[in-house]
Amino acid sequence: MAQVRNKQVLLKNYVTGFPKESDMEIVEGSITLKVPEGSSDVVLLKNLYLSCDPYMRILMYKDTPLSLGFQYSPGSPLTAFGVSKVVESGDPKYKKDDLVWGVTKWEEYSLVPSAKIHLLFEHTGMPGMTAYGGFFELGCPKKGEKVFVSAASGAVGQLVGQFAKLTGCYVVGSAGSQEKVDILKNKLGFDEAFNYKEESNLDAALKRYFPEGIDIYFENVGGKTLDAVLLNMRSHGRIPVCGMISQYNLSQPEGVTNLANLIYKEIKMQGFIVSQFYPLYPKFLEFILPHIREGKIAYVEDIVEGLEGGPAALVSLFSGQNLGKKIVAIAPE
Structure with missing residues (x-):
């Protein structure tokens, strides 16, 4: 199967002090839109929205004190939470075009462990x-x-x-x-x-x-x-x-x-x-979905269009420029 472009945001170097846009770089890689043969625990995703969160700064330390099951290293894409669409799944719990949220990478397409994602129910997430x-x-x-x-x-x-x-x-x-x-x-x-x-x-x-x-x-x-x-x-x-x-x-x-x-x-x-609260996800949905449907929960989002705006969006968190939840929306195919 032919490869397609996979634009990515990489960490250039470990960071000291306040993060700068120049600590990250945009590159164009490529990816084959196919789950590896025989893989039953991975999912290929088209990333739609990426979450900008303050904890990402802690992962930019060389010796990060934060343990999330993933770390940052220079030359690799940032890892964070996002909303994505399933392109192909080796895990039978997910099928093509399912919308999911969970841990993905700052890139257009990601191959991720299926254990790191969840089906998306309305406006719920991390x-x-x-x-x-x-x-x-x-x-x-x-x-x-x-x-x-x-x-x-x-x-x-x-x-x-x-x-x-x-x-x-x-x-x-x-x-x-x-x-x-x-x-x-x-x-x-x-x-x-x-x-x-x-x-x-x-x-x-x-x-x-x-x-x-x-x-x-x-x-x-x-x-x-x-x-x-x-x-x-x-x-x-x-x-x-x-x-x-x-x-x-x-x-x-x-x-x-x-x-x-x-x-x-x-x-x-x-x-x-x-x-630590992921086992409570069904309980969380039981609580939150009725309130969402009844319009009792308001939510303010600050959306940046395009992966190219990701580094500036992340840096802006530490100068108080964001108003609500900072999100990077990746342009559709």
């Missing part, structure tokens, strides 16, 4: 699973509790806030611009939101929005925000740790000085990676 697992399984929310979400207009944060409202919680989000604050309050239904860049004293800001303290803090940024939150947590509070985007590009991460509050207030703080 950020939804992340928000669902972190908030419900680790946050253990109860009606009436007070919830704070940092990076609240991002892919995961915007869903956590809405899940909190559906549970009957009071929810406040922080973001980095007035435009994002307005979206949180007017489109996504947060009770309150504030621009952290305009707050000279985060402890005072949190006391203003949470005079009785915080029950659940969904952690996405780390650093000074986490330090201020620890002072404002209530007894037996929970902190699901999803990300710490403020720290990823620092050669010397910021210290956190208020950790003793974990003891004084008997707070549970737990980090997680979304893959």
Whole structure:
């Protein structure tokens, strides 16, 4: 069978400091549109949408501390989550033209293990699973509790806030611009939101929005925000740790000085990676699909057209330029 073009985004070198577009390069490879003979556990995909996520920066370190079952290496395509169409499958669970989501590569076509993908049900995917697992399984929310979400207009944060409202919680989000604050309050239904860049004293800001303290803090940024939150947590509070985007590009991460509050207030703080919640996917669908169909879940996306825009899209995450979920849409054949 003839080979076809397979445009790819490669990592040129391991990265120190803030990532740059020049740390990546666009190349044109080729691929045969055929699953290798006798392969029953791989699927050939035409990638449609690629997810830009902050964790990708951590994988650009030579000695990455993050274990996701895949790593980056110079000269190879970036690996991430995406939405794809099945071209050919060696696994009988998938058939031609099925829409799937899961781990793929930053390229037009990918041959991937079938264990890394899932059938796509409406608008569900990795950020939804992340928000669902972190908030419900680790946050253990109860009606009436007070919830704070940092990076609240991002892919995961915007869903956590809405899940909190559906549970009957009071929810406040922080973001980095007035435009994002307005979206949180007017489109996504947060009770309150504030621009952290305009707050000279985060402890005072949190006391203003949470005079009785915080029950659940969904952690996405780390650093000074986490330090201020620890002072404002209530007894037996929970902190699901999803990300710490403020720290990823620092050669010397910021210290956190208020950790003793974990003891004084008997707070549970737990980090997680979304893959631990994959067994809950049917439970997640049972929860989310009715809300989607009833229009109770809103979602803000920031879509970049074309694989060529991928490096700039990824870099933009670390300057706060994205508004909602950053996605690279690959041009159709």
